[in-house]
Amino acid sequence: xxxxxxxxxxxxxxxxxxxxxxxxxxxxxxxxxxxxxxxxxxxxxxxxxxxxxxxxxxxxxxxxxxxxxxxxxxxxxxxxxxxxxxxxxxxxxxxxxxxxxxxxxxxxxxxxxxxxxxxxxxxxxxxxxxxxxxxxxxxxxxxxxxxxxxxxxxxxxxxxxxxxxxxxxxxxxxxxxxxxxxxxxxxxxxxxxxxxxxxxxxxxxxxxxxxxxxxxxxxxxxxxxxxxxxxxxxxxxxxxxxxxxxxxxxxxxxxxxxxxxxxxxxxxxxxxxxxxxxxxxxxxxxxxxxxxxxxxxxxxxxxxxxxxxxxxxxxxxxxxxxxxxxxxxxxxxxxxxxxxxxxxxxxxxxxxxxxxxxxxxxxxxxxxxxxxxxxxxxxxxxxxxxxxxxxxxxxxxxxxxxxxxxxxxxxxxxxxxxxxxxxxxxxxxxxxxxxxxxxxxxxxxxxxxxxxxxxxxxxxxxxxxxxxxxxxxxxxxxxxxxxxxxxxxxxxxxxxxxxxxxxxxxxxxxxxxxxxxxxxxxxxxxxxxxxxxxxxxxxxxxxxxx
Amino acid sequence: xxxxxxxxxxxxxxxxxxxxxxxxxxxxxxxxxxxxxxxxxxxxxxxxxxxxxxxxxxxxxxxxxxxxxxxxxxxxxxxxxxxxxxxxxxxxxxxxxxxxxxxxxxxxxxxxxxxxxxxxxxxxxxxxxxxxxxxxxxxxxxxxxxxxxxxxxxxxxxxxxxxxx
Numbered sequence: 250x251x252x253x254x255x256x257x258x259x260x261x262x263x264x265x266x267x268x269x270x271x272x273x274x275x276x277x278x279x280x281x282x283x284x285x286x287x288x289x290x291x292x293x294x295x296x297x298x299x300x301x302x303x304x305x306x307x308x309x310x311x312x313x314x315x316x317x318x319x320x321x322x323x324x325x326x327x328x329x330x331x332x333x334x335x336x337x338x339x340x341x342x343x344x345x346x347x348x349x350x351x352x353x354x355x356x357x358x359x360x361x362x363x364x365x366x367x368x369x370x371x372x373x374x375x376x377x378x379x380x381x382x383x384x385x386x387x388x389x390x391x392x393x394x395x396x397x398x399x400x401x402x403x404x405x406x407x408x409x410x411x412x413x414x415x416x417x418x419x420x421x422x423x424x425x426x427x428x429x430x431x432x433x434x435x436x437x438x439x440x441x442x443x444x445x446x447x448x449x450x451x452x453x454x455x456x457x458x459x460x461x462x463x464x465x466x467x468x469x470x471x472x473x474x475x476x477x478x479x480x481x482x483x484x485x486x487x488x489x490x491x492x493x494x495x496x497x498x499x500x501x502x503x504x505x506x507x508x509x510x511x512x513x514x515x516x517x518x519x520x521x522x523x524x525x526x527x528x529x530x531x532x533x534x535x536x537x538x539x540x541x542x543x544x545x546x547x548x549x550x551x552x553x554x555x556x557x558x559x560x561x562x563x564x565x566x567x568x569x570x571x572x573x574x575x576x577x578x579x580x581x582x583x584x585x586x587x588x589x590x591x592x593x594x595x596x597x598x599x600x601x602x603x604x605x606x607x608x609x610x611x612x613x614x615x616x617x618x619x620x621x622x623x624x625x626x627x628x629x630x631x632x633x634x635x636x637x638x639x640x641x642x643x644x645x646x647x648x649x650x651x652x653x654x655x656x657x658x659x660x661x662x663x664x665x666x667x668x669x670x671x672x673x674x675x676x677x678x679x680x681x682x683x684x685x686x687x688x689x690x691x692x693x694x695x696x697x698x699x700x701x702x703x704x705x706x707x708x709x710x711x712x713x714x715x716x717x718x719x720x721x722x723x724x725x726x727x728x729x730x731x732x733x734x735x736x737x738x739x740x741x742x743x744x745x746x747x748x749x750x751x752x753x754x755x756x757x758x759x760x761x762x763x764x765x766x767x768x769x770x771x772x773x774x775x776x777x778x779x780x781x782x783x784x785x786x787x788x789x790x791x792x793x794x795x
Numbered sequence: 796x797x798x799x800x801x802x803x804x805x806x807x808x809x810x811x812x813x814x815x816x817x818x819x820x821x822x823x824x825x826x827x828x829x830x831x832x833x834x835x836x837x838x839x840x841x842x843x844x845x846x847x848x849x850x851x852x853x854x855x856x857x858x859x860x861x862x863x864x865x866x867x868x869x870x871x872x873x874x875x876x877x878x879x880x881x882x883x884x885x886x887x888x889x890x891x892x893x894x895x896x897x898x899x900x901x902x903x904x905x906x907x908x909x910x911x912x913x914x915x916x917x918x919x920x921x922x923x924x925x926x927x928x929x930x931x932x933x934x935x936x937x938x939x940x941x942x943x944x945x946x947x948x949x950x951x952x953x954x955x956x957x958x959x960x
């Protein structure tokens with residue numbers, strides 16, 4: 250495969266698509282598929298055949314605003330239809346060339362206007378199972394450019410220049426990580442993609458793996474060239490069967506095209522990727538636990554150093570990045586590091602994909618430049634809280650994150666700003682809560698999660714989360730005392746400082762942030778034995794976790 | 796040292812050949828343990844003692860380590876599933892939208908706790924950490940099929956349909 254051959258494939262796809270007068274794109278991502286978008290696509294194909302019109306019906310990945318699904322976009326007009334079912338197929342096909350179907354048309358300009366799409370640039374435009382569709386949108390161009398025109402150091406320099414930071418939540422500078430692995434000795438190195446999206450409420454990695462699998466594969470191959478690795482693993486949750494199937498098919502197609510395997514693009518560079526299935530353990534999102542799991546062991550984390558960059562899989566230097574990080578690589582190589590660094594805030598560059606869920610009008614995936622205000626995401630892009638309820642908090646960062654109250658919404662989103670507010674970026678889940686949610690109950694929910702997901706290796710996390718859970722349950726049941734609050738704060742500090750891995754170190758975040766911003770709710774539970782949101786059952790017996 | 800000879804298949808059930816195939820593909824390497832257990836679970840529905848013993852011996856992994864891995868990961872089940880499985884997502888977005896009430900209603904209707912199967916082996920009630928369909932919360936999987944914005948009534952109706960089968 251050469252750049253010319255790649256261009257020929259792209260041109261062939263473009264010519265093929267140009268034969269059609271219209272393109273009808275049907276979103277078939279999980280949310281739309283669960284509402285019958287597969288039947289809708291079949292009905293559209295049938296209606297097209299019956300009409301004799303020259304129309305391409307394409308299956309695409311997530312278009313974003315899932316709450317309006319199933320979604321259909323008609324090109325070249327870019328007319329977006331919402332809540333479409335199979336019964337609407339004939340009307341849509343009949344409207345082609347005339348006026349759009351008014352009752353299905355949706356105006357989501359507010360939703361889309363503030364978004365900038367880098368990671369999701371292909372979402373809604375390609376068929377995820379067709380490698381040629383990806384190639385037609387500049388896919389694998391970055392890989393071939395890198396292999397034929399750039400040195401490994403040049404690639405690392407470009408990534409460093411972009412200011413990209415790890416999208417898995419930690420925010421470690423990607424370029425620095427790459428150069429550490431590149432400098433590590435040894436002839437065998439690994440590249441690992443962390444697709445163990447364990448944060449409940451986050452699904453952007455699933456969407457990227459399912460919707461644009463080649464973007465991840467290309468990012469990994471570029472990384473392998475830069476750090477000198479020859480073997481890669483993608484670690485995916487077993488709960489994402491579609492992602493596994495799409496990645497498996499993607500790897501097969503990339504091998505067939507000579508984009509993976511030995512001597513890629515007639516250069517000395519060889520690289521191949523295997524898929525490893527997770528088995529439902531949240532702690533495996535932690536890098537050392539993930540590596541243990543790939544080795545077929547229990548996913549228990551190890552103390553660092555040594556960092557995986559020096560001693561990772563089977564003791565070899567290993568580069569481990571998140572799905573979204575790898576998804577950013579190809580555009581950065583294509584457009585240059587400065588292009589990426591021009592987006593975002595001072596210390597958080599580029600864009601970030603967020604999964605907007607909970608009590609918000611437009612749920613779904615959004616991609617915004619870093620530094621955008623939380624208020625813009627929630628009120629403008631998300632359309633605010635529905636049904637006349639009042640906004641109470643937004644929870645970011647999954648079970649390790651914190652709850653951010655209304656008065657902090659004018660803060661710009663960045664790794665550092667979120668950390669300052671007592672939360673974290675995490676993988677990018679954003680769960681909006683309204684006045685029907687009890688913050689003490691929510692904190693208890695997250696602590697229960699961390700308690701059951703604690704691997705049990707270190708005591709602060711294993712025993713500490715259980716004690717936090719007991720205290721919070723006591724407060725929720727109206728049997729807490731004011732001393733319990735001090736005890737909680739104390740306990741949180743100990744767990745934070747003495748736990749072995751990220752799970753324990755961040756487990757107190759939901760408790761500390763709700764204690765900081767919603768202390769009055771805790772006090773109401775303790776002093777007046779009343780749950781302001783009416784969620785907690787004050788008569789329930791307390792079960793003490795030993 | 797004599798060459799390692801893998802143990803014979805536990806029975807002539809064809810599914811063991813699929814399991815053996817996964818191990819052979821990985822050269823009977825120890826790191827294939829989780830992959831192999833996945834194959835066993837997808838072929839047999841769960842992992843019983845015989846299966847764990849067979850896999851451990853084939854991969855030369857101590858039985859304690861194999862059992863440790865099986866019990867560490869939530870995805871692996873030591874009990875056979877019911878004829879039908881309802882999985883209610885208990886992720887954050889689903890919880891905020893009331894999945895705890897769905898779980899309570901289903902537990903009451905079936906007379907079992909989450910993670911259990913009805914005594915007649917008809918229905919298993921499971922919870923999931925997050926299935927990634929958060930935008931349609933609360934989400935329920937009925938025999939693997941995803942339904943979003945589930946109400947208590949819809950969930951109970953589904954259980955009713957399975958119960959009368």
